[in-house]
Amino acid sequence: MLPDGVQHIAMCLNIDEQVALLKDIRAIVAEAPLYIPCMPKTGKPMSVRMTNCGPLGWVTDKENGYRYQATHPVTRNLWPAMPASLMALWHKYANYPHPPEACLINFYEQGAKMGLHQDKDEANFDAPVVSISLGDDCLFRVGGPERGSSTKSIRLASGDVIVLGGKGRLNYHGVDRIYPNTSPLLKNGGRINLTMRRVTPA
Ligand SMILES: O=C(O)CCC(=O)C(=O)O
Numbered sequence: 701m702l703p704d705g706v707q708h709i710a711m712c713l714n715i716d717e718q719v720a721l722l723k724d725i726r727a728i729v730a731e732a733p734l735y736i737p738c739m740p741k742t743g744k745p746m747s748v749r750m751t752n753c754g755p756l757g758w759v760t761d762k763e764n765g766y767r768y769q770a771t772h773p774v775t776r777n778l779w780p781a782m783p784a785s786l787m788a789l790w791h792k793y794a795n796y797p798h799p800p801e802a803c804l805i806n807f808y809e810q811g812a813k814m815g816l817h818q819d820k821d822e823a824n825f826d827a828p829v830v831s832i833s834l835g836d837d838c839l840f841r842v843g844g845p846e847r848g849s850s851t852k853s854i855r856l857a858s859g860d861v862i863v864l865g866g867k868g869r870l871n872y873h874g875v876d877r878i879y880p881n882t883s884p885l886l887k888n889g890g891r892i893n894l895t896m897r898r899v900t901p902a
């Protein structure tokens with residue numbers, strides 16, 4: 701059983717839908733290249749590469765830490781628009797009457813991971829976080845709203861959706877590992893995660 705408010709919806713996207721979504725993501729990455737985010741204060745580079753689409757994007761660097769901003773930290777351009785394919789997934793799974801403002805695009809190569817954390821840089825926790833997996837499987841871990849709470853590990857596959865909402869909105873979660881060569885979607889392997897969020901109060 702997953703914690704209250706955490707939903708794992710397996711195989712939401714069939715292979716054709718995954719290919720179509722990937723095409724949209726490739727267009728976004730062509731305009732807003734993946735960059736290497738760094739941890740606040742220490743400046744340690746994260747193993748995941750990132751970009752965003754939508755009016756706001758989540759960024760992090762040594763000097764200014766975790767935040768949302770309207771522009772890409774390297775190109776300084778506005779983030780590309782959120783594609784209709786992502787908007788449709790939000791409206792299907794978020795059960796929230798306002799559109800998402802940010803979609804963080806995470807790219808994990810083999811060996812990349814993401815430590816346990818809460819998504820709490822938003823000024824609005826009423827809306828859920830809707831997260832889509834594409835490409836190689838990963839081991840996803842989710843706990844409760846306190847750092848020490850027990851966690852549960854689940855394997856996510858390409859086309860799966862995770863929703864963190866309600867009581868689960870601030871639950872700790874992270875990605876422990878990528879399982880190489882488990883999906884034919886990305887020619888060179890790796891995993892893409894798309895995390896849609898509402899940032900400001902509606
Ligand atoms: O890659 C994932 O499935 C989770 C990503 C995540 O938790 C985040 O970007 O905040």
Ligand SMILES: [Fe+2]
Nearest residue numbers: 817818819873
């Ligand atoms: Fe997260």
